[in-house]
Each structure stands twice: as C-alpha cells, then as structure tokens.
Amino acid sequence: MRMLLTIIISALGLLIVSYVVPGFSITTFWAALLVAVVLGLVNAFIRPLFILLTLPLNIVTLGLFTLVINGLMIMLVAWIVPGFSVDGLWAAILASVVLWLISMITHGFAKAATRPAPRTR
16 A cells, blocks of 8 residues: 555656656656656666666765766656656756655655554553
8 A cells, every 4th residue: 555655646746847847748647657667666676786887986976976877767767658758868867856855745744644643641
C-alpha cells in the first residue's frame, strides 16, 4: 500500500513539474504513473552505476555532478516512455530539482500522517 501511495505522489509531482518547468511535458495522468514507475526503476538500478562510474568527477565537483546524472536519468526515461518528453539537459536538471522539492515536501507529509500518535499516560 505504501509503495502505491509513493507512486501516486510521484506521478502527481511529475504533473506539477510539467506545469512549472518549460520544456518538460507529460500528456496524461497514466503517462505520469508510468514515468513514476520507470523513473523509480531507473533510479534504483541504473543511477547507482552512473554515480559509481562518475565518482571522481562527483568528488571534484563536490557532488554537483549528481544533478547532471539526475537530469540524464530523466532524459533516459523520456526516451523510453511515450507521452513524456524533455527538451534538453537543462530542462531535465531543473525538473529534477523541482521534483526533489515536491517529493521532499509530500513525502514528509505522508510520513507524518502515517506516524503513530504518541502515547499518553
């Protein structure tokens, strides 16, 4: 149940990003759901490999190259999923930052809502 909630929150976040970031577009909610699933899989399996391969560059840039990797992962998903397009690397990087902000806020609310109430004496 929690994973389904995470996917739906991510899909809604992606739709919000498509309205905020120019050059980032998703056609339907179903496409957003598919993008959320594929992006989750790409971030789980491919992104760690990219981070490992670019570790020296990441160290030199003090971790800022991770933004480029996140943008590349979004562009990879745009190449895979129909109904989702990104017009360039800068749009993908900006989208990854906005998506991170939305994700941080919404997942914080979801975690607070599912936290058990404190016990009283």
